[in-house]
Amino acid sequence: MTSPPLRAKQNPSVAVVFVSNGPGELSTWVKPLAEKLHSKVLMQPRGLNAAVSLRLVLTPCPNATGQEEHAAKSWGQFEQITPAKHFWNCLINPKKYGYWPSQGLVVFLGGDQFWTVLLSARLGYRHITYAEWVARWPFWNDRIAAMSSKVLKKIPRKYRNRCTVVGDLMADLNNLAKKEEPLPTGTWVALMPGSKSAKLSVGVPFMIETADHLKELNPNCQFLLPVAPTTSIQAIKDFISTKNPIAGKYKSGIKLVRQATQDLPFQTLITISGTKIHLQETTPAHGLLSQCDLALTTVGANTAELGALGVPMIVIVPTQHISVMQAWDGLLGIIARLPGLRHCLGLLLSAWRLRNHGFLSWPNISAGRLVVPEKVGRITPEEIANEASQWLKAPERLQGQTNDLRSLRGQPGATRKMAEEIFKLLPKTITESN
Numbered sequence: 091m092t093s094p095p096l097r098a099k100q101n102p103s104v105a106v107v108f109v110s111n112g113p114g115e116l117s118t119w120v121k122p123l124a125e126k127l128h129s130k131v132l133m134q135p136r137g138l139n140a141a142v143s144l145r146l147v148l149t150p151c152p153n154a155t156g157q158e159e160h161a162a163k164s165w166g167q168f169e170q171i172t173p174a175k176h177f178w179n180c181l182i183n184p185k186k187y188g189y190w191p192s193q194g195l196v197v198f199l200g201g202d203q204f205w206t207v208l209l210s211a212r213l214g215y216r217h218i219t220y221a222e223w224v225a226r227w228p229f230w231n232d233r234i235a236a237m238s239s240k241v242l243k244k245i246p247r248k249y250r251n252r253c254t255v256v257g258d259l260m261a262d263l264n265n266l267a268k269k270e271e272p273l274p275t276g277t278w279v280a281l282m283p284g285s286k287s288a289k290l291s292v293g294v295p296f297m298i299e300t301a302d303h304l305k306e307l308n309p310n311c312q313f314l315l316p317v318a319p320t321t322s323i324q325a326i327k328d329f330i331s332t333k334n335p336i337a338g339k340y341k342s343g344i345k346l347v348r349q350a351t352q353d354l355p356f357q358t359l360i361t362i363s364g365t366k367i368h369l370q371e372t373t374p375a376h377g378l379l380s381q382c383d384l385a386l387t388t389v390g391a392n393t394a395e396l397g398a399l400g401v402p403m404i405v406i407v408p409t410q411h412i413s414v415m416q417a418w419d420g421l422l423g424i425i426a427r428l429p430g431l432r433h434c435l436g437l438l439l440s441a442w443r444l445r446n447h448g449f450l451s452w453p454n455i456s457a458g459r460l461v462v463p464e465k466v467g468r469i470t471p472e473e474i475a476n477e478a479s480q481w482l483k484a485p486e487r488l489q490g491q492t493n494d495l496r497s498l499r500g501q502p503g504a505t506r507k508m509a510e511e512i513f514k515l516l517p518k519t520i521t522e523s524n
Contacts, residue, residue, distance in 0.1 A: 104517060108168075111201035112151050113158060120199050206219065218231065218512065220237075221236050228245050256504045278313070280384070330342065330344055356371075357371070393453060405450065457494070
């Protein structure tokens, strides 16, 4: 008996193309919006005979990790993903990277806004930009979805009718986080050493020793370490072993990694001192992070995510490991690479911050004032543990920081409004048939 013929796949008539770059934008903007679009009848069914296909194009970015494609694939939201290393070739010859319908929409969700303008022009698609702080190319944008009225006011008057204030996409993280299972009772501290090797090589040994000291000061503390999609538990183990020269400068080490149990669905790293650190491998870990009392974190997009979740934090920048910090992004990496000056990194940063009120974390940058503590310089795990202990003993201080963080973000509902703006730009033949 012969098998029945397979049903031929019908190419979608319209493509919605997300353009983004780094891990922070992917987890806080791209993933929630993709899920919102797929929850609409318009985006169903997926794949076979779908009228609209959802695609992701990653752009070159110095803050990217190279693992963004892998992370996005694991979500199962996109029919097609173009990695950053193929962006320029895709721009020159899109057909080499799959079928592109004659009609479509390009959606900017992170990176350089100009790359989105170029791609929409090359494909002949319409274009919408989500502008968090500024819309750089309003005369080329079909629509602008602004985070706040401040963005709208910066747009030339003759283009303001193209702009709609949708709100803060990150403000919806709290609603998404509430769906997660609750953590076991206790005082929970999140450890966020970074996602790149340069930060992990410092952050992992520093924070694990900090956890040991903090456990001595607060025996009820429990620790959560979200494993970034760009690394692994094995890599975490390597960063606190002899494979990492910096680890030798710290006292802590790993005794074993215990497998997950029915009562606690995490693998657990147990230090030589007996401190248990629970490893969360599912990303993004917003639901679990939102339940933590305090986070110890490096600089980067994670400070924006924690701020959106309202999680109090201490931002840690130990400047004693100058050779590694040359590979960091942003201001820290620039100063660390300056010949003759890089060995004075801590003093330079302190002078710059005092003179210019400069800040390194997103909450402080957004507010223009000190909302979360930034510990910069030749700091030690003991010092950070002592400060963290003081915060944990003062619930009113933690709540005050939470309130400040939430006041910096917009009202929830931006993801839904952004989806509505996307639907408005799709062909009427598509929207009227659903």
